[in-house]
Amino acid sequence: MPNYTFSVNGKTVTVDAPADLPLLWALRDKLGVKGPKYGCGIDVCKACTSHLDGEKINPCVVPVSEAEGREVTTIEGLAQGDKLHPVQEAWLEQDVAQCGYCQPGQIMAAVALLKKTRNPTDAEIDEIENVCRCGTYFRIREAIRSAAAKM
Amino acid sequence: MASPPQSEPTRIGRRGFLTFLVAAPVLTVAADLATEAVAPGTANAVVPTLPAPADLTDLGDILILAGTPTANMLVLQVERDNRVHLQLPRAEVGQGLTTATAMLVAEELDVPLDQVVVTLSDARTELLFNQLTGGSNSIRSLYTPVRTAAATARARVVAAASERFGVPAAKLVTRGGAVHTADGRSAGYGELTAAAARSTLAIGEVRLKPEAQHNVVGTPTSRVDARAMVTGQQRYTLDLDVPGAMPTMVRRPPTINGTVRAITNEAAVRAMPGVLALAVVPTGVAVTAETFGQALDAKNALQVTWNGGTVDNLSDVDIRKQLHAAALPFVVPPLLTQYVDAEFDFAFVSHAPMETNSAIADVRGDSAEIWAGLKSPIVAKQTIAQAIGLPVDKVTVHVVQGGGSFGRRLFFDAALEAAQISKAMKRPVKLMWSRIDDMRHGRARAASHHKIRATFALGQVLTFEHRVASVETDFRHGLGEILTATAAHLPVAGNLSFAQTVFLTTVKSPYNFGVTTQLLNEVPLQMHTGSFRSVYSANTRGAEEMVVDLLAAKLGKDPVAFRREFLKTDRQRAVLDKVASAGNWGRAMPKGFAQGVAVHDEYKSCTACLVEIDARDPKAPRVVKAVIAADVGRPINPRGLQAQLLGGLTDAISTTLRAGLHIDKGLPLEGSYSQFHYARQKDTPTDVQIFVMPANGEPGGAGELGLPAAVGAIANAYTCATGTRPTSFPINFPVDFDPFPR
Ligand code: FES
Numbered sequence A: 001m002p003n004y005t006f007s008v009n010g011k012t013v014t015v016d017a018p019a020d021l022p023l024l025w026a027l028r029d030k031l032g033v034k035g036p037k038y039g040c041g042i043d044v045c046k047a048c049t050s051h052l053d054g055e056k057i058n059p060c061v062v063p064v065s066e067a068e069g070r071e072v073t074t075i076e077g078l079a080q081g082d083k084l085h086p087v088q089e090a091w092l093e094q095d096v097a098q099c100g101y102c103q104p105g106q107i108m109a110a111v112a113l114l115k116k117t118r119n120p121t122d123a124e125i126d127e128i129e130n131v132c133r134c135g136t137y138f139r140i141r142e143a144i145r146s147a148a149a150k151m
Numbered sequence B: 001m002a003s004p005p006q007s008e009p010t011r012i013g014r015r016g017f018l019t020f021l022v023a024a025p026v027l028t029v030a031a032d033l034a035t036e037a038v039a040p041g042t043a044n045a046v047v048p049t050l051p052a053p054a055d056l057t058d059l060g061d062i063l064i065l066a067g068t069p070t071a072n073m074l075v076l077q078v079e080r081d082n083r084v085h086l087q088l089p090r091a092e093v094g095q096g097l098t099t100a101t102a103m104l105v106a107e108e109l110d111v112p113l114d115q116v117v118v119t120l121s122d123a124r125t126e127l128l129f130n131q132l133t134g135g136s137n138s139i140r141s142l143y144t145p146v147r148t149a150a151a152t153a154r155a156r157v158v159a160a161a162s163e164r165f166g167v168p169a170a171k172l173v174t175r176g177g178a179v180h181t182a183d184g185r186s187a188g189y190g191e192l193t194a195a196a197a198r199s200t201l202a203i204g205e206v207r208l209k210p211e212a213q214h215n216v217v218g219t220p221t222s223r224v225d226a227r228a229m230v231t232g233q234q235r236y237t238l239d240l241d242v243p244g245a246m247p248t249m250v251r252r253p254p255t256i257n258g259t260v261r262a263i264t265n266e267a268a269v270r271a272m273p274g275v276l277a278l279a280v281v282p283t284g285v286a287v288t289a290e291t292f293g294q295a296l297d298a299k300n301a302l303q304v305t306w307n308g309g310t311v312d313n314l315s316d317v318d319i320r321k322q323l324h325a326a327a328l329p330f331v332v333p334p335l336l337t338q339y340v341d342a343e344f345d346f347a348f349v350s351h352a353p354m355e356t357n358s359a360i361a362d363v364r365g366d367s368a369e370i371w372a373g374l375k376s377p378i379v380a381k382q383t384i385a386q387a388i389g390l391p392v393d394k395v396t397v398h399v400v401q402g403g404g405s406f407g408r409r410l411f412f413d414a415a416l417e418a419a420q421i422s423k424a425m426k427r428p429v430k431l432m433w434s435r436i437d438d439m440r441h442g443r444a445r446a447a448s449h450h451k452i453r454a455t456f457a458l459g460q461v462l463t464f465e466h467r468v469a470s471v472e473t474d475f476r477h478g479l480g481e482i483l484t485a486t487a488a489h490l491p492v493a494g495n496l497s498f499a500q501t502v503f504l505t506t507v508k509s510p511y512n513f514g515v516t517t518q519l520l521n522e523v524p525l526q527m528h529t530g531s532f533r534s535v536y537s538a539n540t541r542g543a544e545e546m547v548v549d550l551l552a553a554k555l556g557k558d559p560v561a562f563r564r565e566f567l568k569t570d571r572q573r574a575v576l577d578k579v580a581s582a583g584n585w586g587r588a589m590p591k592g593f594a595q596g597v598a599v600h601d602e603y604k605s606c607t608a609c610l611v612e613i614d615a616r617d618p619k620a621p622r623v624v625k626a627v628i629a630a631d632v633g634r635p636i637n638p639r640g641l642q643a644q645l646l647g648g649l650t651d652a653i654s655t656t657l658r659a660g661l662h663i664d665k666g667l668p669l670e671g672s673y674s675q676f677h678y679a680r681q682k683d684t685p686t687d688v689q690i691f692v693m694p695a696n697g698e699p700g701g702a703g704e705l706g707l708p709a710a711v712g713a714i715a716n717a718y719t720c721a722t723g724t725r726p727t728s729f730p731i732n733f734p735v736d737f738d739p740f741p742r
């Protein structure tokens, strides 16, 4: 099997995997990076949302070969040591998470949105497609508004 | 920790809860969970309605009663490092129970919240029925026992400090996890715990802190696990590293409950990259691989021929026909009086928790170990033991925090399946269901048909009859056993089915509508149903709230004014008034927009919901605003309660407007959130206000409270905005996708 070398949350890693293995499983099953979650495997639920070179991706549909030489950031890589990212802080402030399963993806999507637009409108927040089966949407919206105000 | 209680029990608390000192090197207190049913206040207005069974003893009480003979439920330990550890015999699936119980301990022991650690107990067979998370009973059954255990621990550390400082206990105060003297000396609980564990220590009378002095309980508090969740550190079943447990998936039949006849390409699949093992189990063909990606490829590549399932020829039309035929007749003929008749249909709804069904199992020749998110772990343990041929005490079942449940994790099918696979493969396995399988072969809320007739004259409602016909809801996860054991306590005749019992102990009308009868008739179909948040109430009470609006219109009254007049209690009127004023009820709305309101009362709590809907396009309506008020008697964590109500609102938006399952020839068509339209951000309100009424009594249930009123409010708003009264739910329910292959 081929080897792929890329960075995950600032650390260089090499995995031995078939080229078409979805990055999600390279991360979870080969590298032990468990933050990105499986919820559908077909780019619908967005629970796996992470970043590739700073852009939002859904690693359940990105082959590991595409990560070669690039930078992958997952929820685990968002904080600087103990210092949380402002979006994570806003999530704590609004006590968003219920079961928490969708939240790594929600937070990574929100970070990507705030990168694109400093002050997202309700319509822009509506474009986040990540499913939250616990129905925390309003608190997610409030957390994004709060993070935007602070960032 | 499992050692039996050694000392004389200490009896404290209004209801006489027992606590025990457990022989251990550090202070360890166990508390009994016994309680008694509380009869709520009754109403007296208009044409009185006799109390429904649910008014006398509701489901939560029954679960509590069943636990009565079960001592030593809760174990609370004061560690040497000052932490206080509570072992909770319940499941955490996002409802915030670990936070709420940690708050109870922090309050009663005067210890900072972050020093309280709550863990979920493994399945403990000796707890009999007292380890089932459901019926909105957790806080109701734990409120006093947890405080009692903590108060006993507090009395013991104070007694130990009294000996150490030579100061009478009455002169000592507890604060910040330490005992303080008036002259400035202090000792942390950790230093005192060994002395406090001595059985000869005299502690005098133990008293609970008066509720008026609570400053942790009742204060909005963030989740204790919130940081783990936002940093990706929270561990769910599939995130656990159990040595040797490799990714495993199952190829499932084309119809519900089908079985494997033959595999035609087994050798080829075994040779696929990464594939480690393959086995036929009762539910399909299991494949284990190096990664889930490879397990999925292998399962998809399998060529299998199948035996039929249990409902192969059944589709929605047939089911609906059976339900319509099964609804029991009305008693009151529509003669002489004026009346309204209404009928409603509700589709199947997938629980669809974000974390798909999953479990880890390591079955050896002489023992087994299981990990899963489980709300009925004892029945799981017993069933698994039997299925794999081991004595119950050789099976260890760990309860793992779950990624959502909504009733789903009362069933332990993944844990059982993982155990069967592990046994067949002779290796540990980490089983994950695909989303498609989770929706198609998982559990669902049963479809139901509702017939309602109300008669009225001279401004009064004289009779209110509701006939529910539902596909049978499966309660074979331990609740059935609980109901059998408590049969003598049930306020209903002894020969009713479990489902009837659950129906009659949960569903009740909050209104004085004269002679009120609510009856359920079930159609037994061998499908995978299961109770869904609010069990029968979401549909049953949601439908009734639509008829309440109809009645108000017939009597020429405003929906809020009409409800105020006919509601049974002042608590119900208070939550209604709250949403009417905060939500500016009756304000002028543009064409295509409307308000809707509804009330619900259950589990000794009540709630009202007011929504505003934008239905300018009736095919794509959006709830744009919601105002909710809830009276749960005594909120432990108002912030957590608001979260539960928000979840109930989102469930109501989804299931009322768009989310359901179509059954086609023995299988749901939906297999993805792109097909089962659970709400996303764009479908939910941008303005939500949730009011928690001040404490006024005992804690009531909260986890399921929010859904029924929101269903009624949304449907009423939709009716008002569009001029069309919906009768089939979800309202917009086309097959707007290409189903996945079977
Ligand atoms: S798992 Fe990647 S989008 Fe659902």
Ligand code: FES
Residues within 6 Å of the ligand: A096, A097, A098, A099, A100, A101, A102, A103, A131, A132, A133, A134, A135, A136, B094, B354, B403, B404
């Ligand atoms: S918090 Fe449970 S799915 Fe979003």
